[in-house]
Amino acid sequence: MTTANQRRRRVYMDHAAASPVDGRVLEAMMPYFSDLYGNPSSLHNTGREPRKALEDAREKVAKLINAGRKEEVVFTSGGTEANNMAIKGAAIRARRKGMHVVTSTIEHISVLNIAKFLQKNGFEVTHVPVDRVGSVDIGELERAIRSDTTLVSVMYANNEIGTIQNIDEIAKILEGKDIVFHTDAVAAAGRIPIDLQNSRVDLMSMSSNDMYGPKGVGALFVRDGTSLEAVTQGGGQERGLRSGSENIPGVVGFGAAAEIATSEMDGDGERLTKLRDRLISGIESGVEDAILNGHRTMRLPQNANFRFRYVEGEAMLLNLDMAGVSVSSSSPCTSKSLLPSHVLLACGIPTEEAQSAVQFTLGRDNMDDDVDHIVDTLPGIIKKLREMSPFSAKNLEEMQSSAGHRDACDRHGN
Ligand code: PMP
Secondary structure, eight states: OOOHHHHSOOEEOBTTTOOOOOHHHHHHHGGGGTTTOOOTTOSSHHHHHHHHHHHHHHHHHHHHTTOSOGGGEEEESSHHHHHHHHHHHHHHHTTTTOOEEEEETTOOHHHHHHHHHHHHTTOEEEEEOBOTTSOBOHHHHHHHOOTTEEEEEOOSBOTTTOBBOOHHHHHHHHTTSOOEEEEEOTTTTTTSOOOGGGSOOOEEEEEGGGGTSOSSOEEEEEOTTOOOOOSSOSSOTGGGTSOSOOOHHHHHHHHHHHHHHHHHHHHHHHHHHHHHHHHHHHHHHHSTTEEEOSOSSSBOTTEEEEEETTSOHHHHHHHHHHTTEEOBSSOTTTGGGOOOOHHHHHTTOOHHHHTTEEEEEOOTTOOHHHHHHHHHHHHHHHHHHHHHOTTSHHHHHHHHHHHHHHHHHHHTTO
């Protein structure tokens, strides 16, 4: 006999790790795997349709972010490649002017590792700190800028804790300065409105899978007049910045996903914000010692991230998995290491609390009853884990009182 729990569908709230490709996106991509297989660089007839599809997709991505010209969009193999193209490309191009780069402590691991690469190669990098909710300290950022600073790279919104940065404030600091401003908008693009014609941002990274497009496709917005050294050498595709045969089905899928995001972002954002807020208030009222990570209002619509004192994130993740819920304990890009999230540590959260974090990332397929299921199931799981945890307040108290009792017995020679 199946129970109600076994019959209910799995609740997937790990959309930051992977999102399903939208059916409309898949449909748009299909012909480019078979009938329309040509190379867009070919001069003959077979190359014509893929070439048009590539430029149409560029137009759709440009429209999503209100870029001035579609040529400012350069397709890549994802957010990681876009970040490499931007940060290495800008820093290396300007190296004769200066070798100092500013970034933040809560960037995605790809940005942090690019920063390490630059340091190994003679650049200086300043990592600006964030406050308890993950907002970059604007005063510290201003103080970090020097005469030899050539690039500032601060993410638009954090993929783990959902905090949206004050990009306009950072832009104000950079106004009139000959410094390239890059932002990793992988978590934000397609989710919240971005208007690059009314922004000081020079370079912006995006990823298709974060907006229900295929994986392995992304783009870098390169504002006209921003000079980059190419980090990939080859046949000169994508304005010489990303050589290699274009992934036409992927790019077409990204274009379709961007077009859908442009028209549906407002409605989706509103619906997900309501669902997210129900999840947040349900957890806060149902679980003691549950603390929301990240900013309460400057927050991506799809993100809720909690730390649950006295329990361990992985144990909670496995118990939720058994209850039919898929979530992450930290960024999927670093979760294999089982180390606490560098983002939470950078926010000043103590290690043992950072280890208790669970990240819920909602998506188009989530409904009210998914939130209900989590809000109903979580308190029981946490209660069980806390009863077993040596670090729970109750167990610590018991341990302390029995240690006190043992001391007293020792003193009395018992
Ligand atoms: N930056 C951020 C903020 C991300 O969340 C991710 C992963 N989704 C990336 C960069 C890397 O993107 P990709 O996996 O497409 O290379």
